[in-house]
Amino acid sequence: MSTDAPDLRSITLTRDSVGRYTARNRRGGSLTVSSGTEELSPVELLLAGIAACTAVDVDTVTTRRAEPDSFEVEVTADKVKDEHGNHLQDITVSFRVRFPDGDGGDAAREMLPKLVKRSHDEWCTVSRTIELGTAIEARVE
Missing domain, CATH: 3.30.300.20 (K homology (KH) domain)
Structure with a gap:
């Protein structure tokens, strides 16, 4: 699948620490996600x-x-x-x-x-x- 598609939606998830990650979109928005903490x-x-x-x-x-x-x-x-x-x-x-x-x-x-x-x-x-x-x-x- 081409990443140049005009209606492609995507995020990139990077590891911050064990069980804690940050999801980022191409527009610069971000959200932290984890398991077993107060975060979503x-x-x-x-x-x-x-x-x-x-x-x-x-x-x-x-x-x-x-x-x-x-x-x-x-x-x-x-x-x-x-x-x-x-x-x-x-x-x-x-x-x-x-x-x-x-x-x-x-x-x-x-x-x-x-x-x-x-x-x-x-x-x-x-x-x-x-x-x-x-x-x-x-x-x-």
């Missing part, structure tokens, strides 16, 4: 990716109607180990969004369920990829 674990990053992806979809449209008083997305999942190895199941995305009183807030509240569904069914690349499934190639260079 790889599984939590996956859940955060689902939450952030769908939040962006919903927030972008509803905020055109009204600025939310509160906006929270929680993603939960059960981690299991079975004949398929370690994986997550029963992933649930819960939106807790409050809009102010008034016409704008009413419009945003009315469209919220439709936007959450549309994000889930069409727009959110992260959750769509998980639901549809895609092969992951692991290689040593």
